[in-house]
Amino acid sequence: MQTYYDTLEIRPAAEREAALFAALPRQIAHAQQHSPAMAEILAGVDAAAITSREALATLPVTRKYELLERQKALRAQNAFGGFSAIGYGPDMGRVFASPGPIYEPEGKARDYWRMGRALHAAGFRSGELVHNCFSYHFTPAGSMMENGAHARGCTVFPGGIGQTEQQVQVMQELKPAGYIGTPSFLKIILEKAAEMGVPLPSVSKAMVSGEACPPSLRDWFAEHGVQTFQCYATADLGLIAYETRAREGLVLDEHVIVEIVRPGTGDPVPEGEVGELVVTTLNPDYPLIRFGTGDLSAVLPGQCPTGRTNARIKGWMGRADQTTKVRGMFVHPAQVAEVVRRFPQVGKARLVVSGAMANDQMTLRVECAEPDESLQQAVASTVRELTKLRADVAFCAPGALPNDGKVIEDARSYD
The missing domain is CATH 3.40.50.12780 (ANL, N-terminal domain)
Structure with missing residues (x-):
């Protein structure tokens, strides 16, 4: 054969x-x-x-x-x-x-x-x-x-x-x-x-x-x-x-x-x-x-x-287009990528959308080796500029974010 x-x-x-x-x-x-x-x-x-x-x-x-x-x-x-x-x-x-x-x-x-x-x-x-x-x-x-x-x-x-x-x-x-x-x-x-x-x-x-x-x-x-x-x-x-x-x-x-x-x-x-x-x-x-x-x-x-x-x-591991509607506005992976691009200190980022329906909350989790308050404020301001929505910014250590390709995670409760 x-x-x-x-x-x-x-x-x-x-x-x-x-x-x-x-x-x-x-x-x-x-x-x-x-x-x-x-x-x-x-x-x-x-x-x-x-x-x-x-x-x-x-x-x-x-x-x-x-x-x-x-x-x-x-x-x-x-x-x-x-x-x-x-x-x-x-x-x-x-x-x-x-x-x-x-x-x-x-x-x-x-x-x-x-x-x-x-x-x-x-x-x-x-x-x-x-x-x-x-x-x-x-x-x-x-x-x-x-x-x-x-x-x-x-x-x-x-x-x-x-x-x-x-x-x-x-x-x-x-x-x-x-x-x-x-x-x-x-x-x-x-x-x-x-x-x-x-x-x-x-x-x-x-x-x-x-x-x-x-x-x-x-x-x-x-x-x-x-x-x-x-x-x-x-x-x-x-x-x-x-x-x-x-x-x-x-x-x-x-x-x-x-x-x-x-x-x-x-x-x-x-x-x-x-x-x-x-x-x-x-x-x-x-x-x-x-x-x-x-x-x-x-x-x-x-x-x-x-x-x-x-x-x-590895084969199929999910969909890359994670566009999500938050408070009536669409948020796109490209917007998260643009935030990362503007800050050389930042590695990867993941936007987590949480809360119950009609009470959406956004948190941008950011990998950064040397975080500080001024960077946190600048990143938050950039998120608002690009998405027209407010988001909290939470720093984490390099490599801390999951390696699953997710840029936007919809963690909201739909009950």
Whole structure:
């Protein structure tokens, strides 16, 4: 059994980094020429100069809500808000709609979303039948996985969602080697099969995504004869990271550049610190540069025990967009980040909103090695200037705040 999808997975880390940042200037130049939205966002950027992570970090982050806002504003002229580098016709096979709605193009490249790599790591091989229970309408998940399965040489049954008894019947008769879909629906299918007295011994593996699959649920599947593997992908970016048999985080895909930044900013955080996943894709059809996913994660130290040399992330750890309404006003992570930026003495900060409804209180907890009263007053004044709201300022020692990516914590009572 071939361990790796290709040799890219085991190349030296320095070789990978050099290859990615040799390709990046070309991708940025391509985006500037063929994606009107990216051309506007990257106006004045010298693509040839963006050859390192430090240079990449100087470019603006485009977050998902900004993509949606641009699409809505330009809907009459361009359904994709100017982000797509291809248009209707022979270069675009399908268009999908995610909640928002956000419209996403599907290009004609083989395994357009690069899901084959994740399926290979999960044990899917050529000549097998795959039962795909992701939706095939509106959203692209079903197509994403089907394209990846075809790239692995698999045959696909498009099960879609719902119709649980029929799903069990088809699995019993067609005997697929594996399942693709959400973990919750796989559990429903296995429970329904047990209720019907129908064994499904052929289903020995699963690629699950779209929702959390905690270790307790993974163990439940194993007890029922199914080894499950997770992947992290989005309709905008395709595959970002995937689980291996080592079960130690998710290995990054070979065709994306991933940064972890402090929520509300574009500033990369140190390795191991939780922050927002920002992804740059090398997909020429949809060339998103520094695209903020809105999801929290962190980079794990070292390499995967399977021998794959790319970096690993912990997986999904929550949402980065922690915008909170306080006394009728929205407070954004970017405002907290701006407070920190103005005071070099300050490390990290966390805005805690407490109290009962209609009696909100804000406390900015600030890491600082040498706090004093004048700094406390200055920070409080800056919070009021930026948010139009009063806040207490409480100092704590460097490293005292939790490493969970939270910039705003809503601790209010809603009873």
